[in-house]
Amino acid sequence: FRLFITCDDSLQMAESYSENRKRLRNFVVKQVDGFLVVSTKTKIYLENLYPKARCKFIYFPIIQDDILLAKKINANRKKAESYSNEYSIGNKKILLYVGRFVSVKNLPLLLKAYAEVKKDDNLLVLVGDGEMKSIVDKMIHELGLEDNILQTGSLYGDDLYAWYYLADFFVLASYQEAFGAVVNEALVGGCFTLVSDHAGAHTLISDGINGYVFKSDDEKDLKKKMILTFDRAKKGGHCSLMPKSFEEFYQDIINGFESK
Template sequence: MDSVSHKIKVAFFADVLIRDFDGAIKTVYQLIDRLPTERFEYLFFSGMPPKHDFPYKVVKVPSLIIPFNTTYKVSLPRLAHAKILKELHRFKPDVIHVTTPSLLGFFAKRYAVKNDIPIVSIYHTHFISYMQYYFKGVPFMIRFAENLTEKVYQKFYNRCELVYVPTDFMIDKLVEYGVERKRLKQWHRGLDTELFNPDRKDKDYIRGLTNNKKPCLLYASRIVYEKNVELLFEIYDEVEAEGIDVNFIVAGNGMAELEARERMPNAIFMGYIDHNELGKLYASTDIFIFPSISETYGNVVMEAMVCGCIPVIARGGGSQALVEDGVNGFLCDPNDSSHFIEKIKLLLNDASIRKKMRKAGKKYLPLLNWNNLASIYFSDIEKIGMSYKR
């Protein structure tokens, strides 16, 4: 593999390539930042291209803001059909990596199928779980939308050579939706353990933020309805009603942020914070509240856990696979805020349980090495590319 002609060429299709945009893009950048250029050549296609200096060529795809999520733009590859095809014909990819079954993803899939090029994907987003939030105003449409999403999954993922899925739980779910198990490979998510570890606890930092020494409850994620933030509001209301003497901290932004600030007037809102500060925040707070049941994995749950911020999360979605109930955190009914309050009070009142759970959470640190996970990905890409290389 010492000459440019022997490099595996990968066409990478991603609607979003803005660093740290969400958990899915954070995962993508863990691979991009470790791309072994002596073995691979990548060409990127995106509707929301990087805003920072990016070392690889990106083909900009026309995009349009969607009405129910104004922070996101949907890529419209048909508007640049000739341009994209010209770039692909010139590049001659050996493998096509598609991040999601969007319009851009299906455009890439059609090109791959027509030209007998293998497709690789990572199952980032559990879209089917979003339907109950997107269609809550017309509940009779929810099941129809879920059925349609299942058909999309089947049509897209069953044409992939390999799909990386973060947990066995999510593999079983995809099989339940009609995706062939043989195409699915369990592939954990990693962490930057220098940023996310319990030694980053900073008492001066958290006291400067809160102006007191009270225990801290933390929600850190996008503030959007598909994260089940209505339940977060209810948990906050019960904390206030019962006079539980804590700080309630919210880190992140999103479509529901304005309502969240109105519904949680005594909470501390931090807006978007970078990874460096986020690691310090996790390690300096006590209990991580996460009501979402729409996660494929739940990066924030693992980040909080290894930092010593004990997760009290909803029993649902892929993130529930990260918490062993009663061992390294608690799983709660996603429709019952009182269940969360019960576990919060138990942790606040029992230092021995907090100590035991923090110790249990630390054991995951050695397993979350991104270098090892990236090595698996690039090795698979190389094998697939070589087996199809013409």
């Protein structure tokens, strides 16, 4: 048998191992035939760290089958239209966040940056809930964002897919995130996406093509990228913005398994 294992470390996480974890990783690398990693930068880091290792490092992000996911998102066009009518969205440009309200998601940074660029023609939609809900509510009030932010609470399934259909842009501002599967969902939904460079999913982004990568915890950089994003036209269609299809990524795994 040949043994392949998965490693979902972002580059930031891979670089910050404790001494005990480093020793364990050194041991594991010598025993296995391959690592499946979720970030291209993590792959390069490990290849440079272990240039003589017999194991292969294979990039495979945490993604869904884009064909099946796109069908689920597009099937919720009517629900998306009902959201638009219910919340009087009209032709506003929608920036979407999906995730827990916890510290690592860096919502205070997102809110402060958005407060600097908000206009009557845009809207920030926060889908989620969590321990920082009261802090988020307080910041929205203090920053005068009540008319520019919509909170939906936690949503799943069709209720969430409808927001991917409706949104024009997406943002993930985490200061620590192994990957961030919501980025894949947003890109498949055709959302131009802003991602922190400390989220593993930022390696899915080609600047200016399907989104922007901003420096983690850098409010000025996020503000700059938000301005560039809101200057773009609303989403014209629902074609996937993923850099490659699921099948192409999957073939990379097969090639890695088959090569010696």
